[in-house]
Amino acid sequence: MTNNHKKQTIRDTLYHAAELLKQRKITSAHLDAEVILSFVFKKPKEYLYTYPEKLLSKPQSIIYKKLVNKRAKRFPVAYLIGRKEFFGLDFFVNKHVLIPRPETEFLVEQALTAAALFKNNLTIADIGTGSGCIAVALAKNLPGTKVFATDISKEALVVARKNSKHCGVNVNFMHGSLSTPLKNKKIDIIMANLPYLPHSYKHESIKHEPRLALYAGKFGLESYERLFQQVARFKYQPKLILLEAGTIQMKLLQKIIKKNLFNAKTKTIKNPDNKQKIISIET
Numbered sequence: 001m002t003n004n005h006k007k008q009t010i011r012d013t014l015y016h017a018a019e020l021l022k023q024r025k026i027t028s029a030h031l032d033a034e035v036i037l038s039f040v041f042k043k044p045k046e047y048l049y050t051y052p053e054k055l056l057s058k059p060q061s062i063i064y065k066k067l068v069n070k071r072a073k074r075f076p077v078a079y080l081i082g083r084k085e086f087f088g089l090d091f092f093v094n095k096h097v098l099i100p101r102p103e104t105e106f107l108v109e110q111a112l113t114a115a116a117l118f119k120n121n122l123t124i125a126d127i128g129t130g131s132g133c134i135a136v137a138l139a140k141n142l143p144g145t146k147v148f149a150t151d152i153s154k155e156a157l158v159v160a161r162k163n164s165k166h167c168g169v170n171v172n173f174m175h176g177s178l179s180t181p182l183k184n185k186k187i188d189i190i191m192a193n194l195p196y197l198p199h200s201y202k203h204e205s206i207k208h209e210p211r212l213a214l215y216a217g218k219f220g221l222e223s224y225e226r227l228f229q230q231v232a233r234f235k236y237q238p239k240l241i242l243l244e245a246g247t248i249q250m251k252l253l254q255k256i257i258k259k260n261l262f263n264a265k266t267k268t269i270k271n272p273d274n275k276q277k278i279i280s281i282e283t
Contacts, residue, residue, distance in 0.1 A: 096155035132160030
């Protein structure tokens with residue numbers, strides 16, 4: 001960003017911010033510059049192009065420069081503006097939760113399709129809920145369904161409860177390791193998008209997100225292994241388990257499932273990118 005303290009127009013501000021981000025190899029430079037400036041103005045993106053000659057106030061310039069410089073250091077935009085859209089809903093996010101991914105919407109779609117085959121009084125549980133995006137999206141789209149959500153992070157549950165309230169739904173949030181808080185409950189569908197990255201995986205795009213929500217041992221499957229060990233000991237077995245994992249882990253994950261749930265029928269479901277990232281398990 002320029003060091004010139006002279007007031008700048010929206011047009012010039014966007015141009016300089018996008019140029020800086022492009023220099024830092026941020027592929028979404030123009031979009032990020034727009035999203036951050038919209039946040040600073042508390043206006044929709046269209047406002048920026050309706051009033052391109054509008055001058056930024058000094059406080060606006062200072063805040064914008066600070067946020068753009070952070071983005072140049074690869075801080076996720078969602079953390080900078082404190083929000084992320086998921087399944088048509090607006091979610092609050094911070095450093096304690098993983099940023100909801102667009103591809104995880106496919107997992108929610110699979111659950112909604114499966115839910116249509118169940119009778120009334122359906123009960124769903126989201127394991128390792130994080131921001132609560134899966135649980136809240138399901139509660140919003142399945143009124144009357146009882147939705148539970150667990151997480152080992154108390155900080156994440158604070159975020160999830162805030163999102164549940166903001167979206168106007170009732171989710172029963174529970175603190176504990178994976179499915180432990182649910183062991184005596186009768187759950188029809190279990191959802192899980194647990195950490196599945198091996199410890200050896202490193203990438204700039206995730207370095208600011210919580211490790212607890214990303215990594216799970218040498219092969220990235222420790223969390224899922226513990227989950228299936230827990231589910232195997234449930235008093236009531238769920239009818240269906242839907243989960244997301246890495247494409248290269250599917251065969252190993254299926255072995256873990258068979259080891260713990262002997263009679264389970266598993267199938268992989270390709271997402272719109274034609275990658276096998278969803279496993280459906282009928283118990």
